[in-house]
Amino acid sequence: MISISDAFELIDQHARVLPSQQQAALDSIDCLLAEDVASDMDSPPYDKAMMDGYAVVAADLADGIAELEIIEEITAGNVPTKTVGRTQAARIMTGAPIPDGADAVVMIELTQKVGETHVRIEASGVTPGKNIMPKASSLACGVTVLPSGKRLRALEVGILAEVGRDQVSVVPRPRVAVLSTGDELVDVTEKPGPGRIRNSNGPMLVAQIAAAGGTPESLGVARDVREELTAKIARGLEADILVLSGGVSAGVLDLVPSVLAEQRVEQIFHKVQLKPGKPIWFGKRTVDGQTTLVFGLPGNPVSSLVCFELFVRRAIGLLAGRTENELCAAEVTLAAPFVHRGDRPTLFPARWEDAAQRTAAPLTWKGSADLAAMAAADLLLQFPAGDAEYRAGEAISALLL
Ligand SMILES: Nc1nc2c(c(=O)[nH]1)N[C@H]1C(S)=C(S)[C@@H](COP(=O)(O)OP(=O)(O)OC[C@H]3O[C@@H](n4cnc5c(N)ncnc54)[C@H](O)[C@@H]3O)O[C@H]1N2
Numbered sequence: 001m002i003s004i005s006d007a008f009e010l011i012d013q014h015a016r017v018l019p020s021q022q023q024a025a026l027d028s029i030d031c032l033l034a035e036d037v038a039s040d041m042d043s044p045p046y047d048k049a050m051m052d053g054y055a056v057v058a059a060d061l062a063d064g065i066a067e068l069e070i071i072e073e074i075t076a077g078n079v080p081t082k083t084v085g086r087t088q089a090a091r092i093m094t095g096a097p098i099p100d101g102a103d104a105v106v107m108i109e110l111t112q113k114v115g116e117t118h119v120r121i122e123a124s125g126v127t128p129g130k131n132i133m134p135k136a137s138s139l140a141c142g143v144t145v146l147p148s149g150k151r152l153r154a155l156e157v158g159i160l161a162e163v164g165r166d167q168v169s170v171v172p173r174p175r176v177a178v179l180s181t182g183d184e185l186v187d188v189t190e191k192p193g194p195g196r197i198r199n200s201n202g203p204m205l206v207a208q209i210a211a212a213g214g215t216p217e218s219l220g221v222a223r224d225v226r227e228e229l230t231a232k233i234a235r236g237l238e239a240d241i242l243v244l245s246g247g248v249s250a251g252v253l254d255l256v257p258s259v260l261a262e263q264r265v266e267q268i269f270h271k272v273q274l275k276p277g278k279p280i281w282f283g284k285r286t287v288d289g290q291t292t293l294v295f296g297l298p299g300n301p302v303s304s305l306v307c308f309e310l311f312v313r314r315a316i317g318l319l320a321g322r323t324e325n326e327l328c329a330a331e332v333t334l335a336a337p338f339v340h341r342g343d344r345p346t347l348f349p350a351r352w353e354d355a356a357q358r359t360a361a362p363l364t365w366k367g368s369a370d371l372a373a374m375a376a377a378d379l380l381l382q383f384p385a386g387d388a389e390y391r392a393g394e395a396i397s398a399l400l401l
């Protein structure tokens with residue numbers, strides 16, 4: 001049995017960044033850019049009005065007051081056809097190109113029409129450049145607007161669109177297949193018969209994968225039958241990561257490790273000093289240059305949940321090129337005394353007693369099969385291995401859920 005930190009180190013050694021690929025920018029939120037993206041044009045592409053009003057020659061308003069002749073109206077999407085001369089103005093809308101001759105825009109609120117042809121303006125401080133965004137002042141053509149390695153958010157998708165990119169080279173989201181194993185499992189839509197329970201781990205893992213930045217693929221349930229496991233595991237090995245739930249401890253029907261060995265999946269570790277989650281299995285298969293990481297998570301739902309958050313989330317992040325993909329760690333204060341027994345470091349569910357003060361109370365929890373109690377959990381307290389009695393008010397490290 002290895003320590004949690006040794007397990008992290010082994011995962012870090014084997015989880016390599018996926019090759020980059022060209023894909024839709026809209027499908028690339030949270031992905032790392034794998035190219036420098038340059039602007040294909042100036043932005044704005046022309047000197048642009050930033051207010052609805054009149055394009056004027058600033059010198060005409062040196063005294064703060066003027067009556068000017070209106071020579072045309074320029075709306076956004078159209079181009080000016082005339083040059084604005086002294087004592088002239090062009091009606092202009094926000095976003096429209098500034099006409100030749102004009103060097104300032106006066107907002108409409110400071111103007112008054114005089115008949116159909118003239119406008120009276122009372123505005124002080126109208127200097128050249130007023131209410132004009134100069135051509136290329138946001139972006140110049142050819143300049144790198146997003147560097148390789150940048151993590152894409154919605155705002156970067158907007159910038160990509162501005163420079164004409166709907167496809168972009170990124171490190172893709174890891175594809176993560178999920179296979180739940182066990183004869184006792186029935187689908188979520190079924191009422192379990194005698195000796196049966198619903199497959200809660202499968203949907204939970206699919207949701208966890210999506211939340212951790214992977215693309216989940218559910219392979220449903222495989223019964224503890226060698227042929228069925230073999231076929232479904234073979235399919236799962238086409239993904240970047242295969243997550244198996246159940247069958248990794250020592251039960252008579254725990255066929256998973258031997259089926260994996262048959263399929264040339266090499267074991268890297270089995271069992272970690274951790275509660276819940278001790279029987280976790282980790283391995284790797286490389287065939288024709290394609291590597292699949294395989295996690296066998298313990299069947300108990302809370303063990304599955306915890307192992308995913310500690311180990312699988314980490315691997316998804318590494319494949320996606322991210323260095324930080326872990327749950328947030330925090331130092332909290334125990335709101336109630338707690339007795340820890342056992343030789344494994346324990347992650348114990350707790351809820352905020354007072355989130356602002358960072359005080360947390362351990363939950364009443366029946367162990368790794370008690371998923372329902374976890375609904376009240378905000379965090380997992382990290383108790384070190386060994387018997388110890390903790391007093392209320394003691395500091396303890398925790399992971400935020
Ligand atoms: N002799 C030993 N027995 C056990 C050991 C051990 O070291 N030696 N470890 C215990 C620990 S710790 C855990 S955790 C469990 C893990 O067992 P498996 O990974 O082999 O899982 P199963 O036996 O298949 O199932 C355990 C438990 O979880 C339920 N389960 C399984 N899959 C699902 C699912 N998809 N959704 C909901 N619940 C699921 C299953 O019905 C069992 O109740 O082993 C201990 N035993």
Ligand code: MOO
Nearest residue numbers: 276277278303368
């Ligand atoms: O480690 Mo098991 O996951 O305690 O129940």
